[in-house]
Amino acid sequence: MLVKKAEIIITAVKEHQYPPEGISEIALAGRSNVGKSSLINTLINRKNLARTSGQPGKTQTINFYNINDTFRFVDLPGYGYAKVSRKEREKWADMINRYLTKRQSLREVVLLVDIRHSPGEHDKMMYDWIKSIGFSGIVVATKADKLSKNQQARQIAVISRELGIEDRKLIVSFSATKKQNKDKVWNILDEILDI
Template sequence: MKIRKVELEAVAAKPIQYPEEGLTEIALAGRSNVGKSSLINALINRNNFARTSGQPGKTQTINFYNINGDFRIVDLPGYGYAKVSVTERQRWAEMIEKYLTSRESLKEVVLLLDIRHEPGEHDKMMYDWIKSFGYKGYIIATKADKISKGQWQKYTNIIKKKLGVTNNDLIIPFSAAKKLNVEKVWETVGSILELQDEHADLDRIKPEEE
């Protein structure tokens, strides 16, 4: 995909701060420090556009990135970071849940996992939630440059077994540092957007057919 324009359209802690509904939104979910911001930077080929930090739990807002004026990538706060108060973790959880359950523009939720580690309890809960709401269940397995390519299958099989993933093609090994599988992720984004275009076309046709 050719990137013409990228804009951090909104930094939101509550729904009143969200951008207007309308553009298709693809949300990125995952544990703190799993690499959501790094993924965004790699996709748009900019080093520090999406704010990254070596400190887990840094993203405390929902960040809406407008891509070419065509769709949004939405960076959700990371979950599972223990070194904050229970109250603060609860606030983040409520912020994420409110967006995920109320946002009409949200069309897909992609789960990011560190390929090197077996998914934990929070990852399992998030993946089950994603599937229960009818989303496809795409997983981007980050930091794939930290293991040899020959081991990718072994580690993706662990993810598949732990989460109950039924299709190997839904798991994409990825590295922001080495730009591994950037095109594969863009293909996935493209397929999500094409599916939404098809649904929109059907919605426009239905009234005439009836």
């Protein structure tokens, strides 16, 4: 996809702050610091439209990005960051849950996992939830440039086994640094959006 326009529309906490329904949305879910912002920036060829943070747990809002006036990326708060209070984590979980269950414009939820590690309990819970509400179960395994091709293949097998993914085509290894498989991710998204 050729991205001619990309802008942040709003950072929302409450439902009344969401942009109007009607434009397809692709939500990105994953642990804090897994690379959701880096994925967005790489896909749209921008360095820092989506703010990346060295500090995990920083994204505490749902961030809506307009892409070409045809669809939106929705960056959900990262989960699983231990230094955030339990009360704060529950607030984020409620915010994410409300968006995912009530948003009619939502077309797909893409789960991001760090390819270097086995999926954790939060990843498994999120993946099971994504599948249970009828989404495809697409997984982008980030930070692939940190591993050799052989190590990537081994880790994809681990991710597939741990999350119970039978169709390996649903898992894409990705590197924002090297732009590895950027086109592959776009192909998947284009198919979902049917643009």
